[in-house]
Amino acid sequence: MVFISVCGDNRKTGPEDVVVKVMYCGICHTDIHQAKNHLDASKYPMVPGHEVVGEVVEVGPEVTRYRVGDVVGVGVIVGCCRDCRPCKANVEQYCNKKIWSYNDVYTDGRPTQGGFSSAMVVDQKFVVKIPAGLAPEQAAPLLCAGVTVYSPLKHFGLMTPGLRGGILGLGGVGHMGVKVAKSMGHHVTVISSSGKKRAEAMDDLGADAYLISADPAEMAAAADSLDYIINTVPVHHPLEPYLALLKLDGKLILMGVINQPLSFISPMLLLGRKSITGSFIGSITETEEVLQFCVDKGLTSQIEIVKMGYVNQALERLERNDVRYRFVVDVAGSNIDDAPEPPAAA
Numbered sequence: 001m002v003f004i005s006v007c008g009d010n011r012k013t014g015p016e017d018v019v020v021k022v023m024y025c026g027i028c029h030t031d032i033h034q035a036k037n038h039l040d041a042s043k044y045p046m047v048p049g050h051e052v053v054g055e056v057v058e059v060g061p062e063v064t065r066y067r068v069g070d071v072v073g074v075g076v077i078v079g080c081c082r083d084c085r086p087c088k089a090n091v092e093q094y095c096n097k098k099i100w101s102y103n104d105v106y107t108d109g110r111p112t113q114g115g116f117s118s119a120m121v122v123d124q125k126f127v128v129k130i131p132a133g134l135a136p137e138q139a140a141p142l143l144c145a146g147v148t149v150y151s152p153l154k155h156f157g158l159m160t161p162g163l164r165g166g167i168l169g170l171g172g173v174g175h176m177g178v179k180v181a182k183s184m185g186h187h188v189t190v191i192s193s194s195g196k197k198r199a200e201a202m203d204d205l206g207a208d209a210y211l212i213s214a215d216p217a218e219m220a221a222a223a224d225s226l227d228y229i230i231n232t233v234p235v236h237h238p239l240e241p242y243l244a245l246l247k248l249d250g251k252l253i254l255m256g257v258i259n260q261p262l263s264f265i266s267p268m269l270l271l272g273r274k275s276i277t278g279s280f281i282g283s284i285t286e287t288e289e290v291l292q293f294c295v296d297k298g299l300t301s302q303i304e305i306v307k308m309g310y311v312n313q314a315l316e317r318l319e320r321n322d323v324r325y326r327f328v329v330d331v332a333g334s335n336i337d338d339a340p341e342p343p344a345a346a
């Protein structure tokens with residue numbers, strides 16, 4: 001059961017705060033990890049949602065970047081210390097004092113609440129403008145899934161045309177991985193747990209090749225062929241079959257939030273100077289960049305729009321791998337301010 005929130009629950013608008021009337025909010029697999037306490041860190045009641053697009057309805061007196069009526073986005077992070085090395089380097093997502101947009105506590109001591117809510121109050125530093133040319137519902141998944149694939153490709157020097165990339169797990173993050181990597185001029189191989197998405201991957205998303213991870217002959221034929229793999233699998237899985245697909249100096253970039261140790265034998269890395277790394281969303285600057293990148297390249301997310309009354313079914317379908325490729329909740333169209341109050345927590 002997921003809780004939704006109405007605007008009366010919000011904190012007071014501070015001088016640098018923007019009040020956002022939520023229009024749309026994407027559903028990320030992280031929302032399942034959080035709602036189901038996969039990381040042993042969930043606090044309830046919880047208002048999930050971190051792919052938020054809305055309209056500015058009020059600004060604090062010191063807000064310079066936004067005006068009432070702007071269409072804006074909010075992602076995974078709504079606060080940071082502004083003083084540490086990551087903050088000073090504008091990679092505030094790596095700040096150890098970052099504040100998550102939900103399941104966290106704000107500087108005023110109140111719980112943060114995400115985008116399954118009629119409104120959010122957010123410091124202007126953590127708000128991005130949705131550029132003209134992007135539909136708000138299409139933009140929502142870019143605020144987590146989109147920037148999550150863009151950031152490591154940029155950071156690790158993997159934007160060069162002609163690279164051969166793998167996208168492991170064709171879900172919300174993975175489908176943006178195919179689109180962004182293709183737009184960078186890469187040869188893209190989808191590595192999937194089944195053949196069910198083959199036609200969509202090749203015909204609709206533009207992938208160049210499709211591998212079924214459970215097919216040993218296909219996997220063997222693709223050995224030593226990829227410069228990088230973006231691994232979005234959200235559950236425990238073996239790494240060695242994917243390390244074998246990498247070329248010399250290839251990178252396996254972990255995205256999935258997995259609360260159990262992953263393993264591999266060291267020669268899998270040594271014998272090809274390969275690396276396993278990870279990456280966490282992207283900075284506010286990179287979020288602005290990926291939004292503009294999508295406008296410039298004509299990219300959109302592939303989404304299924306649902307009302308808030310369907311949110312629990314959507315989460316169940318997402319967990320059983322039954323969505324193409326992101327659910328986006330039409331929050332403004334769901335009249336949640338008129339919904340009955342949830343039962344009081346025990």
Ligand SMILES: NC(=O)C1=CN([C@@H]2O[C@H](COP(=O)(O)OP(=O)(O)OC[C@H]3O[C@@H](n4cnc5c(N)ncnc54)[C@H](OP(=O)(O)O)[C@@H]3O)[C@@H](O)[C@H]2O)C=CC1
Pocket residue numbers: 027028029030031033144145148168169170171172173174191192193194197232233234235254255256257258279280281282318319320321325
């Ligand atoms: N590092 C970061 O900053 C971020 C991390 N994440 C994390 O990345 C992971 C993926 O997120 P997201 O793309 O939203 O998730 P989705 O559920 O949309 O996609 C995951 C894909 O992984 C594959 N998969 C393999 N095994 C399973 C399984 N047992 N259950 C479900 N899917 C499976 C499926 O692809 P196929 O059918 O092709 O096998 C599925 O579509 C999550 O762990 C999420 O928390 C998300 C955003 C940012």
Ligand SMILES: O=C/C=C/c1ccc(O)c(O)c1
Pocket residue numbers: 028030031039076144257280281
């Ligand atoms: O979906 C975005 C958040 C990803 C995430 C990555 C790592 C981690 O420990 C989390 O709690 C969330």
Ligand SMILES: [Zn+2]
Pocket residue numbers: 028029030031050076144145
């Ligand atoms: Zn996310």
Ligand SMILES: [Zn+2]
Pocket residue numbers: 080081082083084085086087095096097098
């Ligand atoms: Zn910091």
